Amino acid sequence: MVREGFALLGAFNWSDHLSWLPKMFDPSRVEKRCADLVPRVRKLVSEIIDEHRKSLKGSERQLGDNGDFVDVLLSLEGEEKLSENDMVAVLWEMIFRGTDTTALLTEWAMAELILHPTVQSKLRAEIDSVVGSAGSIGDADVAKMPYLQAVVKETLRVHPPGPLLSWARLSTDDIQLSNGMVVPAGTTAMVNMWAITHDSSIWTNPDKFDPTRFMVSEGGVDMDVRGGDLKLAPFGAGRRVCPGKNLGLVTVSLWIARLVQSFEWGPVDSDPVDLSEVLKLSLEMKKPLSAVATV
Structure with a gap:
C-alpha cells in the first residue's frame, strides 16, 4: 500500500x-x-x-x-x-511518510559505509567501546556515540531523502529577503535543500563523504539537523518542520548501529555500489544497494 x-x-x-x-x-x-x-x-x-x-x-x-x-x-x-477519521489520518501519515524516508536514509548510509571502510571500522570501534561487540544497543546509547550521529548527519547532508523540503508554495504577497531579493506575489517557490548541502560556498568539499565535519573533537561543528540551522535542515524548519524528526533520527541511528555491530559490510564484486540518484517522491538510489555481510 x-x-x-x-x-x-x-x-x-x-x-x-x-x-x-x-x-x-x-x-x-x-x-x-x-x-x-x-x-x-x-x-x-x-x-x-x-x-x-x-x-x-x-x-x-x-x-x-x-x-x-x-x-x-x-x-x-x-x-x-481525536475522532476515528483523524486517528486514521495521523497513523497513515506516520506509516506512509515514516517508512520511505527512514529506509532510504539507512540505505544511503550503508552505501557510503561500504565505499568508505575506514569510516565503517571507526564506527564499529565506537559502538564496541560503548556497548561491547555483543551488547544490546538502546536509544540511550545513541547519545553516547557522537561518531554515529556524525555519520547520520553527513548522510543527510550528502543524500537528503527529501531534497525539496515541501510541496510548492505560492507567495501571496511580495516578500523582501535579507539579501535584497524580492519574491513577487504569485510566485511559486520551493526550498532546494540538496543545492544548499552541496554548495561549495557553504561546505568544504561538499561532494566528499566526511563525517568528521560534524565532530567537534576533530575540528568539525556540532550542528542540529532538526531545523535549527538552515545550512542543513533536511526535516524542514519552523511550523512546517517534520513532526517525526526525532523518531526518524533515533530509528535510523539504531538500525545503522545494529547493522554495523553485527556484520562487516562490503560490496558485491559483480554488482558494485552505484551512488547515482533518482528523484521520485524522495531521493532514491537509482540502482538499489547490494552488499555482502560477513561476521
Missing part, C-alpha cells in the same frame, strides 16, 4: 495541468487507483486501532512505559481527543 501510494503521488495526472480535460480522461487510471487505495488504507489502520481498543479494560488501564503511539492517541481526552 505504501508503494502504491508513492507511485500515485509521483504519477503524472493530465487533469492536474489541463483542467479543461473531461473528467473521464485518465489514461494512467490515477483517480480509480486512488479510490481503490483509500478503503484498503482505512481497513488496515482501523484494524490496528481496534486491536489496541480491545486491549483496553475500561478506564482502569493507564498508559505505561510499554504504551505505543496508538495507545497515546486512544488515551487523549477532552478537547485533545
